[in-house]
Amino acid sequence: MATMQNLYRNPGSSITYHHDTYDYISPAKYRDTLKGKVVLITGAGRGIGKATALAFAAAGASVACLARTHSDVENVVRQIEQNGYPRAMALMEDVADSEAPGRVIKEIEATLGPVDVLVNNAGISRVSDIEHEKDIFKSWGVIEVNMRGTIGFIHAVLPSMISRKTGCIINVVSVLATISLPYFSAYSSAKAGLIRATQIMDMEFRPHGIFSYAVHPCMCADTTLAQGALNLKAYAKVEGFRQFMSEFQLSMKDTVALPADTFVALAADPDAKLMSGKYIDATQDLGEVLNEARKGPDGRIEKEGLYTLKVDTL
Template sequence: MATMKNLYRNPASSLAYHHDTYPYITPSKYAGSLKSKVVLITGAGRGIGRASALAFAAAGASVVCMARTRSDVEGVVKEIEGKGHPRSIAVVGDVTDPEVPARALKEIETALGPVDILINNAGISRISDIGHEKDILKTWDVIDVNMRGTLAFIHAVLPSMVSRESGCIINVVSVLATISLPYFSAYSAAKAGLIRATHIMDMEFRPHGIFSYAVHPCMCADTTLGEGALNMEAYEKVEGVKQFAIDFGPSMQDTLALPADTFVALAADPDAKYMSGKYIDSCQDLGEVLQEAKKGPDGRIEKEGLYTLKVDTL
């Protein structure tokens, strides 16, 4: 799998493909554009979540940094404040705790007001063949965090968004849900579920002025998603797992700025609504994608059912 990175992109695509931020989503374009908005980012203590918190703060939003580790989110808040953006708070909680969404929303609304933008970024992964999983709950934990945690927070913010007829929901998914790679069964299933749920929920949310997106962030080495994900028994006993781990590293070549700036653009750019309910690859040029999406029924996206998770049959 020396060319694994080539599996992540459509070789027939003519769109520009990026590994770092680029002009259409550049931070200067959206500076101050989200000044009146409150954004809640789960998994905000590190990696993509941290980068996103800083990006939304630069765009003027009031930022809620949420994660399980207090020191992580408090550190991000201090970093935001150090850059001259005072309206940010840290909220500590586990997205799989059924009591957390309501408690978090109450804390947020008291401090900053209702949530306008929800970034469902919290997630964990697992790399293993299913046969060497001694504890099947390891795989279920992946479903629990990525799928149930996300749906729980959508459910929590929805009433306020509906009443205000406004909102933006970004579900962080993965390209691994759209291609077939071994050893990611739980993670791919969870992210595929989120993509499909985003398609369906858009049908429910869009009439209320709420736009939602399922976004593959990037393949970046500067995240903690993979920490503890590798089943060491499978690594030692299954040659394919060991080789996969070796080949996977070189594919991680994108920057954290790429997804962070993409999320801001989706929340701030009025044209983003044309891709509401769809799967979005942060590496594809968003401007070019939106240009085609704006064509509606006359464009390829609608005609060919692109950016939608589906099963093609005869």
């Protein structure tokens, strides 16, 4: 387990790492800071998405909860209403449907108003070696949901954000895009693509007052991301696969509150804009990272090109 965790974290980092929410992103700190804002969260029915919907509601935002299972998002909206938070609505769509973003945004604007914050959380995974992946569409489906689905919703919210010169886009990525682990080729590729796309988006969107972040949420067991993801034939045949998965699962001990509260802080904290376009690890202390970002060109983040996806060469 220790070996696997060392892969996720920079052992030489001076930044504090967290497994659960902490003072800088505390819900009490951001309560009611997003009043009047409309937030769309994809994959909001369970796990991190559900926690994110509840966190944004607690911060005062009206929340549109989208997932493939209607009963899941209805339950989230019910919890929001029972807590006495602002308006929320449930939407049932598959983000891989190319027509879904247009339908969703139209319905949200008619009910809650234009979207101010988009959290692209919906995702699926595939855990398999390449040799035993006989159905290429299993892998391609991961690309479509994680990459195309995300880009589709960004395109859908963009016109309104540009016209109002405001917006926050949070793309949920993964630390697996920044390290090399076997069996996650499709998932890691999709998330790496989103990290790079977010960096380019920032170059294009920031002049319009729109800020974008690519966020690794955490390693959390309370998620349905892996349901049906494991290639059982590969799992049975490939030497070392079982041991790898055992160690991988043991490393998943972060809480869903950690990314949920981080997303709210990114949308509500004015200084978060200093990290727009960059990769953010929600397990790292955001306050400490922003302290370095405030140094601007004189700080390590800009001088060393940190929190960006790159290839170092001679």
